[in-house]
Amino acid sequence: MDKILDIDNIDLKIISLLNEDAKTPYTEIAKKVFVSSGTVHVRMKKLEDMGIVKSATLNIDFSKLGYDISAFLGIYLEKSSLYDNVIEKLKTISEVVSAYYTTGNYSIFAKIICRDTNHLRLVLDNIQKVEGIDRTETLIVLEESINRPIQFFDKEK
Amino acid sequence: MDKILDIDNIDLKIISLLNEDAKTPYTEIAKKVFVSSGTVHVRMKKLEDMGIVKSATLNIDFSKLGYDISAFLGIYLEKSSLYDNVIEKLKTISEVVSAYYTTGNYSIFAKIICRDTNHLRLVLDNIQKVEGIDRTETLIVLEESINRPIQFFDKEK
DNA sequence: ACTCTATTTGGATTAAATCTAAATAAATAA
C-alpha cells in the first residue's frame, strides 16, 4: 500500500522538470521525457490526486520587494504541552512563514521574514508576548548561499 | 532608484494570487484584479525582468515520495574564513537544500532532506567529513506546523 | 493464448498565451 510504488521514473522526471520551471508547457515536458503530452497530463493528474504535487508557487526575490531580513527563531516554551496553542498564535503573525517541531533544545523552530530591522524588532516583540513562550534565540540570515529543490537523479537510479 | 517604487498594489495582488497557484490563467487573475489579461502579462514580464519573480516551482509533498526526514544543521567551522569553501562542498551534496550564513553560534545553518534514518546517517557522515567543518548540531524535524508564503495584504495598505 | 484492466496515444475541441496596433492615461513643458 505504499504510494511510492506507484511512482516511476517518468513521474520523477516530470516532477524534476516542472520543479525547475512549473510553467513549462506539457508538450515540451513530453518531448524531454519521450512520451505524449496526454501522458504528461495523466501523470500530473495522478500526482495531484495523490497529493504528491500540492500546488505550484512562485519563487520570489523578497529582498527586491523590500523584505530584506529573514531570521530563524529557536523558541523555548514554558511547558512543551503548550505547543499547539503557541502554533495557533504564531499562525496569526503573518511574518512567520514556517514553524517546526524539532529535536534538540528548542521547542519550536520558526522562520520569519521582515522588511527591515525595525520591522524585525516589532515582530520579535509580538512573538515574545505570545502566551506560553519562555524565551527565544534569533539567528538572523546574513546570506543565503544555497536554496534549491531536491534532486532525484543524482545517486538513485 | 529603489525598485520597490515601481511596484504597486496591482503587482502585489498578481504576485499574491499566483503565489497561491502559479498555474492560474492570466485571464482569471485579470478578472480578480480588475484589469485586462494583457496588463497581467505586461506586469508579470516586468516583474520577471526585474528579477522579483525568479521562477515558478512545484510544491511537493516529499514524504509521499519517500523523503521522510528533514533536519536543520548547525555547522561549526574550524575557521570562519573557510565559509566559501565549505559551501562549495555542501553544494555537491544533493541532500542539502539550503544553507545560510547567520548570526549566532553556528557558522553555517543548513537544511537537508533524506529518505529515512539510515540515509540521514549517511548524509551526516558525509557532511562531517567535509574539510573545514569542526562539528555539527542536528535538529530533526518531527512536524511541520506552518509553511506558507508571505502575505502582503495583512497590515500594510 | 485469451480475457480483462490499465495506460498511452493522437486527434479534435476548447481555452489560454502571446503579440500588436490603437486607445487611453499620465507627465511634462509651453
Next chain:
DNA sequence: TTATTTATTTAGATTTAATCCAAATAGAGT
C-alpha cells in the same frame, strides 16, 4: 490650461497549449 511626449492599458487577431475522448497498445492474471 493646452499641447506634446511618454508610458500604460486595452481589445482583438494569431499562435500555442490544455483538455477531453475514443481507439490502440501494453500488461497482468487465468
